[in-house]
Amino acid sequence: MNKSKQQGMSIIVQTVARWTKGYIFLFGVYLTFYGHLTPGGGFSGGVVIAVTFVLLTLAFGKERALSKLGKVLASVLDCSGALLFLLIAALGILFGGAFFANFIEKRFPSANFRLFSAGNLPLCNISIAIKVGASLFMIFIILAVRRVVEINGKRKLISTEFFETPEKGKSR
Amino acid sequence: MTNLSLFILIPLAAAFLIPVVSRKLKWFPDVCGIFTTLLLLLLSLQTMNQETVYAMGNWPAPYGIVFVLDGFSCLLLIIINLVGFVSTLFSFEYIEYFYTSKLRYYSLFLLMLAGMNGVVLTGDLFNLFVFLEIASIASYALVGFGCQSRELEASFKYLVMSTVASSFILLAIALVYGRFGSLNIAHIALLIKQHGMNDTIIFSFVLLLVGFGVKSAIVPFHAWLPDAHPSAPAPISAMLSGVVIKALGVYAIVRLVYNLFGMTALISNLLIYSGIISMIIGVLLALGQWDFKRLLAYHSISQMGYIFLGFGLGTPLGILGGAFHLFNHSLFKSLLFLNSGSVEYETGTRNLEKLGDLVQKMPVTAFSSLIASLSISGIPPFNGFWSKLIIIIAAVQAGKPVVALWAVIGSILTLASFSKIQRYVFFGHGKNFDQNSFKAINEVPLLMKMSMIILAILCTFTGLLMINGVNGIFGPVVNVLDAGPHTYIEKILKSNFFIPGN
């Protein structure tokens, strides 16, 4: 439709993406924060958060998405999410006496309107969501930047930008 | 008492810290890698002669995940962290020379280490699968680290075979869970004791045996190993051959056979004959190879046969021999791979026909490789002789002299193929040897020399453990495995359940 614009898809897709991207992101955050009480949790929330950036990449091209969440920032977030998770687990040794011990007070049955009704589970969920969101976006962008082009009649696959080998999702 | 979770926590934390910090500090990956592995080595030495059960998150045994430390896991921990430390020392210069991204290398290396530490410590079947997958994913990426066509091809082959094996293992775990509703190894063992074996359990046992058999590369499932091990960087080959196939394959099979399902005559025969077949076929295939590292990789298959034979005999002496040979093989095989790496570092080739006369130019490499070769072929003062001797004596005592004879034949063939390496690389030369191209060769840098010297000294003197130390270190291994499932159940479940007598 918009021939002058090389990046991205048609204006319909772009408009819908512009309207929905915030809500999708918020839904991911909701899944993450509420995951200890309902179905959901860090992994699903992180996937939905990553999907927001995937949508941005598809609709507007990768420059727009990378300007929101850069390669370096995504890598740092990826590792720091994992480190945060390990830190919470290690704090369990300090306060709870065992690795992964739930050291924050928890109530059963869960009292409504209490922030930490499930102990440190929301904290774990948040760190996992950071890790999964960043690393899934990285995987997508690294696999997506390659194009098949024809060079001297032979089909060849080149990467439009140099990226190293992708990180793999290790979190649970 | 050592906190067992540190073995997972430290390498994982270091693995994720490296990519963050080393964007600013270029020296960080090396230093962090070496110090982490040194710390882990010291911690693992500290665990000797301890027996602990560590409940994760304060959940007791059948409900939560437990980490179990006994003689056998302690032996594996020491091996893993020792070889890991030596390999990081070696990779300091090596990776700088051959490859680009140190950051990713050390990150993946430490992930692999964390996965293997987890596999040998965990007492939970599904957790074992998770750690197994962490270690294997890191090793797939490390095999294809160079991103050349051969490395990628080997990596893909390894990946496909190993993922199929993982699926088998997961299916078996699902079947066991569906039958008994528990994932704790000790609890499953208890339930098997109470209810007896049935078809589902036998089927899942076969699936587990096939899955871990692929991981440990015994002969019908060995096809990935001769491609994957030579393609990796040399320190990773040392890790893969020295540790990974043992921690992921042999450890798991032995633990499941002895402590979960219980040893029977059928399983014993299965392990013995697969051991003999891999022993002979591995060494016969190795004889015809002209690639340095590929020859060593085939020898890994052959030596795995000895380990399987030792554990398959099922007698205390056989277990002792198997465990001792496992320890020794990880020392000399990683030493040999490091030697091949330093030869490649200096000359740029691994082809035996093109190499020659390196003994004057690289004395440390030449003599440490001589020690390792004598050791792997079973020549008396070195450690390989003693473990092979114990296995052979155990085979004769168990009333299987033919098995012992095959073991001796395998050892002689090993000697033949290692005299080929010594003849063509260090003390003579091949037919395509070009004198002029090897003029400028020197000895490798200090840290690489150091790592080889450490392993060579260990190879020479662990033979002396035979005099009186062997019961001190390997005694607990024999006790744990020979006692069968009963003691293992008692130790982990304690008084939570009624446990029927032996």
Added chain:
Amino acid sequence: MIYTLCFLLFTIGLYGVTCKKNIVKIILGLLIMEYSINLFLILLGWRKNGIAPIIDQSMSHEVFVFQAVDPLPQALVLTSIVIGLGVLSLMVAISIRLYQRYGTFDITEMNKLKR
């Protein structure tokens, strides 16, 4: 009966891995194997008219124990999905690199390793 279908799916995946020559089909075969096991695990915890394994104040323990589905297989499946994601992304990355080197997805043409 329904378990048998899971095994059928598993063997279909195994057939795809062993008999196909295209890398993409091999990857799909591996995925089918992976997901058949996930399906099997989920079915192990399934019960007719079951409720979600979340307990709240209005529910007695007896009702919970007799009606809720088994939550453990769900956790296992989530873990195994994440592991599968890691393996899948690595597989796809390697196959892209392989395509870059060889210009084909046919594994019979990838023979630079010694036979």
